[in-house]
Amino acid sequence: MFNLRTCAAKLRPLTASQTVKTISQQRPAAPRTFHPIRCYSAPVAAEPFLSGTSSNYVEEMYYAWLENPKSVHKSWDIFFRNANAGAAPGTAYQSPPPLSSSLSSLSQAQFLVQAQPNVDKLVEDHLAVQSLIRAYQIRGHHVAQLDPLGILDADLDSSVPADIITSTDKLDLAVFKERLRVLTVGGFYGLDESDLDKVFHLPTTTFIGGNESALPLREIIRRLEMAYCQHIGVEFMFINDLEQCQWIRQKFETPGIMQFTNEEKRTLLARLVRSTRFEEFLHRKWSSEKRFGLEGCEVLIPALKTIIDKSSEKGVDYVIMGMPHRGRLNVLANVIRKELEQIFCQFDSKLEAADEGSGDVKYHLGMYHRRINRVTDRNITLSLVANPSHLEAADPVVQGKTKAEQFYCGDTEGKKVMSILLHGDAAFAGQGIVYETFHLSDLPSYTTHGTVHVVVNNQIGFTTDPRMARSSPYPTDVARVVNAPIFHVNADDPEAVVYVCNVAAEWRSTFHKDVVVDLVCYRRNGHNEMDEPMFTQPLMYKQIRKQKPVLQKYAELLISQGVVNQPEYEEEIAKYDKICEEAHARSKDEKILHIKHWLDSPWPGFFTLDGQPRSMSCPSTGLNEEDLTHIGQVASSVPVEDFTIHGGLSRILKTRGEMVKNRTVDWALAEYMAFGSLLKEGIHIRLSGQDVERGTFSHRHHVLHDQNVDKRTCIPMNHLWPNQAPYTVCNSSLSEYGVLGFELGFAMASPNALVLWEAQFGDFHNTAQCIIDQFICPGQAKWVRQNGIVLLLPHGMEGMGPEHSSARPERFLQMCNDDPDVFPVSGAQPDPLLTPRGALPGPDLPHKAEGWGWPRMGSVRRDVMPSCPHQQRGAAGRALSHAGSTKAQLSPVLCSVCPPVLWEGAAGGWGGSRGCVPGAAGPSGAAVPRHPLTHTC
Numbered sequence: 001m002f003n004l005r006t007c008a009a010k011l012r013p014l015t016a017s018q019t020v021k022t023i024s025q026q027r028p029a030a031p032r033t034f035h036p037i038r039c040y041s042a043p044v045a046a047e048p049f050l051s052g053t054s055s056n057y058v059e060e061m062y063y064a065w066l067e068n069p070k071s072v073h074k075s076w077d078i079f080f081r082n083a084n085a086g087a088a089p090g091t092a093y094q095s096p097p098p099l100s101s102s103l104s105s106l107s108q109a110q111f112l113v114q115a116q117p118n119v120d121k122l123v124e125d126h127l128a129v130q131s132l133i134r135a136y137q138i139r140g141h142h143v144a145q146l147d148p149l150g151i152l153d154a155d156l157d158s159s160v161p162a163d164i165i166t167s168t169d170k171l172d173l174a175v176f177k178e179r180l181r182v183l184t185v186g187g188f189y190g191l192d193e194s195d196l197d198k199v200f201h202l203p204t205t206t207f208i209g210g211n212e213s214a215l216p217l218r219e220i221i222r223r224l225e226m227a228y229c230q231h232i233g234v235e236f237m238f239i240n241d242l243e244q245c246q247w248i249r250q251k252f253e254t255p256g257i258m259q260f261t262n263e264e265k266r267t268l269l270a271r272l273v274r275s276t277r278f279e280e281f282l283h284r285k286w287s288s289e290k291r292f293g294l295e296g297c298e299v300l301i302p303a304l305k306t307i308i309d310k311s312s313e314k315g316v317d318y319v320i321m322g323m324p325h326r327g328r329l330n331v332l333a334n335v336i337r338k339e340l341e342q343i344f345c346q347f348d349s350k351l352e353a354a355d356e357g358s359g360d361v362k363y364h365l366g367m368y369h370r371r372i373n374r375v376t377d378r379n380i381t382l383s384l385v386a387n388p389s390h391l392e393a394a395d396p397v398v399q400g401k402t403k404a405e406q407f408y409c410g411d412t413e414g415k416k417v418m419s420i421l422l423h424g425d426a427a428f429a430g431q432g433i434v435y436e437t438f439h440l441s442d443l444p445s446y447t448t449h450g451t452v453h454v455v456v457n458n459q460i461g462f463t464t465d466p467r468m469a470r471s472s473p474y475p476t477d478v479a480r481v482v483n484a485p486i487f488h489v490n491a492d493d494p495e496a497v498v499y500v501c502n503v504a505a506e507w508r509s510t511f512h513k514d515v516v517v518d519l520v521c522y523r524r525n526g527h528n529e530m531d532e533p534m535f536t537q538p539l540m541y542k543q544i545r546k547q548k549p550v551l552q553k554y555a556e557l558l559i560s561q562g563v564v565n566q567p568e569y570e571e572e573i574a575k576y577d578k579i580c581e582e583a584h585a586r587s588k589d590e591k592i593l594h595i596k597h598w599l600d601s602p603w604p605g606f607f608t609l610d611g612q613p614r615s616m617s618c619p620s621t622g623l624n625e626e627d628l629t630h631i632g633q634v635a636s637s638v639p640v641e642d643f644t645i646h647g648g649l650s651r652i653l654k655t656r657g658e659m660v661k662n663r664t665v666d667w668a669l670a671e672y673m674a675f676g677s678l679l680k681e682g683i684h685i686r687l688s689g690q691d692v693e694r695g696t697f698s699h700r701h702h703v704l705h706d707q708n709v710d711k712r713t714c715i716p717m718n719h720l721w722p723n724q725a726p727y728t729v730c731n732s733s734l735s736e737y738g739v740l741g742f743e744l745g746f747a748m749a750s751p752n753a754l755v756l757w758e759a760q761f762g763d764f765h766n767t768a769q770c771i772i773d774q775f776i777c778p779g780q781a782k783w784v785r786q787n788g789i790v791l792l793l794p795h796g797m798e799g800m801g802p803e804h805s806s807a808r809p810e811r812f813l814q815m816c817n818d819d820p821d822v823f824p825v826s827g828a829q830p831d832p833l834l835t836p837r838g839a840l841p842g843p844d845l846p847h848k849a850e851g852w853g854w855p856r857m858g859s860v861r862r863d864v865m866p867s868c869p870h871q872q873r874g875a876a877g878r879a880l881s882h883a884g885s886t887k888a889q890l891s892p893v894l895c896s897v898c899p900p901v902l903w904e905g906a907a908g909g910w911g912g913s914r915g916c917v918p919g920a921a922g923p924s925g926a927a928v929p930r931h932p933l934t935h936t937c
């Protein structure tokens with residue numbers, strides 16, 4: 001039930017003729033409370049018993065009666081009924097009937113009972129207005145005018161929700177009457193036309209009143225329409241936090257809140273000029289080149305700049321962005337501010353590449369730039385993360401990189417570093433990785449403390465109509481799982497767009513949670529500039545041909561408002577065109593394409609000035625036994641006081657301690673020693689994956705849990721040395737694609753960390769195949785940047801079925817090979833089934849595959865790896881000697897007895913974490929061929 005508080009004085013009659021100002025003056029400003037009173041026809045203040053001291057009592061009585069008339073004494077029931085029924089001042093009170101019933105008291109009771117319908121109407125009307133306001137808050141977005149083309153409903157539903165009382169355009173009386181009739185007949189509200197001019201107190205859950213606490217119904221509806229049914233559709237009522245809902249209501253309902261100064265309008269116009277003229281310039285110069293232009297959503301540039309400006313104002317100084325193809329060049333030029341000549345020269349097909357890296361640079365590679373934000377006058381670093389064609393694959397990578405940057409600068413609350421993710425409407429709705437990434441957003445070891453998502457919702461996916469592309473009303477519905485507010489906005493209303501972007505950035509800095517801006521726009525050309533969209537969307541494109549560009553519309557508006565004049569506008573255009581022309585002239589001087597200019601993570605200190613790694617050598621990896629013993633002792637102890645561990649774990653730790661004494665190690669202890677020694681050298685380690693804290697096989701136990709105190713844990717690895725690097729070990733959500741992408745992004749931020757992702761079973765890595773195929777394997781060749789991520793893929797022949805028994809390491813070898821004529825086969829004779837051209841699997845494929853793949857890997861690994869404790873023969877000695885000589889070789893452990901087998905895939909390398917050049921040597925030595933595409937270290 002609502003919080004019912006008011007004062008008896010408010011039980012006065014209230015009519016539209018009364019100034020609502022008077023009422024608002026009586027009302028305390030904060031906290032806002034709910035006042036359900038509407039109209040009493042008798043001034044109860046005139047009652048003799050209503051003295052000042054009794055008013056609170058009366059007030060309580062009144063609300064109790066409103067809820068349940070039987071809950072108060074009969075005399076109060078009669079009084080309130082009479083007052084409501086219009087009894088004259090002083091007559092509402094009736095003394096209780098005498099014990100002996102008389103005819104007169106009977107007739108009096110009858111009079112009172114007849115008052116009942118008025119009371120009911122009062123309560124019903126009050127609830128009706130409540131419900132009406134709530135209906136707009138929940139469903140107003142369904143009737144907001146979001147499509148600039150005016151042909152498709154953004155929610156794919158043309159019907160108006162049954163409980164929204166009016167049409168969207170105006171408070172047209174005819175439409176209103178009809179709707180009201182339908183709703184009245186349908187029994188929704190029980191209001192009728194005569195109620196339109198009655199004044200209602202507003203509940204605390206709305207801000208439409210501004211400084212007024214009561215409004216006529218007509219005005220209530222008008223204001224609700226202004227707030228929820230114009231060019232902004234706000235979806236937020238699924239959020240189950242009252243403060244957050246109130247915050248949003250205040251931002252959108254407060255009358256006149258969407259105001260812009262002339263200066264702000266001119267800045268917005270100038271940004272639209274840049275965005276629009278940039279695409280026009282590219283079109284003029286390279287009319288037959290693909291560029292995935294932004295035409296139809298030019299407002300994206302002011303939108304992003306607004307988010308960045310507001311975030312900078314709130315203290316953010318590093319923004320990491322991820323985006324797909326659409327408008328990427330424009331974002332690089334006008335948001336990140338990459339030099340225009342660097343962009344233009346990418347269109348020159350004769351340009352020779354100075355370094356490694358594949359084609360398609362301009363749509364895929366990233367960028368890193370530090371500059372002054374002109375609006376806030378503060379330094380800001382902007383980084384656009386490289387992305388493959390695979391839509392949305394970069395989402396978790398951006399989040400991981402953001403987390404790493406936050407971690408390394410000690411930004412534990414995300415106040416300094418933030419991420420912005422851009423999406424296409426079809427991809428946002430269709431790609432599962434979006435959902436997996438959202439589910440990382442609030443996990444302690446994965447949160448980036450709020451991401452601003454911007455959807456370029458051009459209402460088409462390549463050639464596919466949204467009605468065939470998704471089953472949800474909006475493409476953004478996936479964001480509802482994390483209670484992110486979603487602001488849909490008509491992209492042809494630049495001020496509305498800028499307004500919601502400001503609110504989104506403020507939301508992020510206030511609540512540190514995700515938020516979505518859905519720019520409902522259109523795509524002026526085909527999917528790329530060479531595509532004919534009329535084949536498949538004839539009607540839409542007929543409308544698009546007629547559509548005035550947003551720049552023109554906004555310029556006309558500002559000129560009509562006198563904010564700018566025509567010559568000023570033309571001058572702005574000429575100024576930017578000149579900038580483009582001059583950059584184009586300079587771009588012709590570029591003879592060589594430097595792909596290293598397109599990097600998103602600079603790795604300061606790692607490269608020489610000419611872009612080469614400072615050192616190609618691996619530092620000595622040897623360790624003394626004293627350190628190993630120390631690590632082993634910590635690994636077998638509980639390094640904090642008064643901490644009760646499980647009895648079973650005590651036995652495990654005791655066994656560990658004995659192994660240390662006996663100079664033997666098992667897999668878990670060897671891992672401990674490898675990690676511990678790196679931590680001593682100041683190398684941060686992050687181990688992430690499903691259940692990695694304990695270890696799937698209950699072997700690791702890196703996090704100890706106090707058996708008596710909830711959430712009290714201890715990570716002994718962080719108690720090794722006084723000045724050691726931190727060790728992060730975190731159980732992840734049950735996702736491979738999302739979490740591996742995240743860790744890859746984390747590893748991207750620094751070459752001086754060891755970042756490991758563990759699959760629960762090795763073969764589960766295939767649900768993260770996209771990250772492996774698109775980012776890890778093509779590493780240097782595609783991205784000009786290697787990555788030290790290490791994949792732990794435990795697998796073994798232990799009766800868990802054919803797929804669980806192998807992590808398919810041979811696939812990594814295959815993916816690291818880019819010679820079309822050679823496969824990494826082991827036998828003397830090339831296997832015809834496995835040659836790349838014309839190779840079709842025959843009936844004997846399993847046998848053949850086994851012939852070259854697994855046994856070969858197995859035998860190679862058996863050669864280089866230490867034995868396990870089950871094969872008592874010198875196992876510990878070998879493991880220790882490995883740990884003592886080269887930690888990079890410690891990891892491959894194979895045992896036919898132990899269930900888990902750890903394999904460091906071709907994808908990963910520890911050398912990166914040791915400062916050597918990834919790719920210089922593989923962890924499994926000869927198992928990984930040396931090849932430019934090989935991404936091992």
Ligand SMILES: Cc1ncc(C[n+]2csc(CCOP(=O)(O)OP(=O)(O)O)c2C)c(N)n1
Nearest residue numbers: 326389390391424425426427458460461462
């Ligand atoms: C994972 C993946 N599947 C398919 C494609 C091929 N593809 C490229 S763009 C595109 C349509 C994308 O539509 P949308 O997300 O709405 O973005 P828009 O191009 O309209 O901006 C498709 C299917 C791809 N790049 N990635």
